[in-house]
Amino acid sequence: MSHRDQLEPLRAFNFDVAFSEQLDLCGVGVIRYLGIQNHLWISTTPIMDSVSYNLGIPAPSSYVPTIEENDNNDVMDFWQRAENLYLSSGTVIVHKLATDRLTGIFRKYIPDFPNVREIAANSSLCFVNTDEVLDLQRPTITKTIYVGGLGVSDKTKPLDEKFQKIMSKGKKGVVIVSLGSIVPFSDLKLNVKKEVLEAIKEISDYHFLIKIAKNDTSTLPLITDIPNVDLVDWIPQVDLLSHPRLQLFVMHGGINGLVETALKAVPTVIIPIFADQFRNGRMVEKRGIGKVLPKLKIGKDSFKSAVLEVLETPSYKKNAVRIAKMMREKPFSPEERLTKWTQFAIDHGVLEEFHVEGSRLNFLVYYNLDVIGVALAILLFVLYVVLRIVKVLLRLKGLIGKHVESNKKNN
DSSP, X not given: OTTGGGTHHHHTTOOSOEEEESSOSHHHHHHHHTTOOOEEEEOSSSOOHHHHHXXXXXXXXXTOOOSTTOOOOSOOXXXXXXXXXXXXXXXXXXXXXXXXXXXXXXXXXXXXXXXXXXXXXXOSEEEESSOTTTSOOOOOOTTEEEOTTTTOOSOOOOOOHHHHHHHTOSSSOEEEEEXXXXXXXXXXXXXXXXXXXXXXXXXXXXEEEXXXXXXXXXXXXXXXXXXXXXXXXOOOHHHHHTOTTEEEEEEXXXXXXXXXXXXXXXXXXEOOOSTXXXXXXXXXXXXXXXXXXXXXXXXXXXXXXXHHHHHHOHHHHHHHHHHHHHHHTSSSOHHHHHHHHHHHHHHHOSOGGGOOGGGGSXXXXXXXXXXXXXXXXXXXXXXXXXXXXXXHHHHHHHXXXXXXXXXXXXX
16 A cells, blocks of 8 residues: 555556455455456355355354364254354454554545445355355355366376386285375474384385475485385376375365365365364364374374275275266356356446345344343343242232231231
């Protein structure tokens, strides 16, 4: 905002719609500053809690787990529900505090600038980067359009000679291990890496392909006596997931890779690192296509047990094939949903008809706490009146009883 002159050329284009990512509302504010009224949200994860709050999407904490740092699925016991309620409430409070400060930045330059939450609440559509077949079920609204798997094609490129050779190894097939770019394999503690590699050495019927960082010099010396391991600093992930000899993907649980893996019917072992990955792991377990291995419990025995369970239990592959078939055979592809709904928003402008009134209600009204409070007050008043009447009647009964006793004595 302190370089607004650089934004002015964008204003001149008179854009019909603009997309912004859901993790914060900076983009929402900049889009409104540019005079673009029709805002479309798009996510890199399942629906964030702040997004559902702003759009008025119901999110009952009894069975809708929060997105960030939450190791629960949609079936929770008492203490898990208590934790989920705490996390969801905290998320909304932090979001409100942060967006109020963000709004304050815009108002430094434009005094009457609306609160960014109000702008977000009027978004025409929300494209969600997950798949409704794979994801945990939750309430949604018309604005919510699932586009998980966007860009994942059924067509794959032929593997180069290097990867063809790797995929031919292993008596029973190949297992990929890739924990993402944020926490590469080299970042695991030395003793943890050694134990994982010892477990891999003992799973000798399978060949393991481990993705490492380009600057990783610590892992190579550890595999000198392990014949069933190859290390690479890059993998053609979608092409490898399509290979018939790939049996398992050990991954961190990021939603992009997870949707790709599910579409290719590959079972998984999830080692969640942060953010939505914990919840995504429990989602995989719910669908019966993989197993979670907590990052703080990685060891030789735990790694070996989790990997062998998924590899040697036919139901994981059977469920993965079923989920993949359902994801591929839905009536509309992610590309169709994205392009056709976007065109719809361009043709018809801001889609006020899809707006949920709940997003405009305050906390008391949304949960009917004012109605409940009045009803409770009336109930307590009626109860008070009844008790007073009973007390008076009991007193009268006592006086009548005394009067009767007095008459008997006099007679």
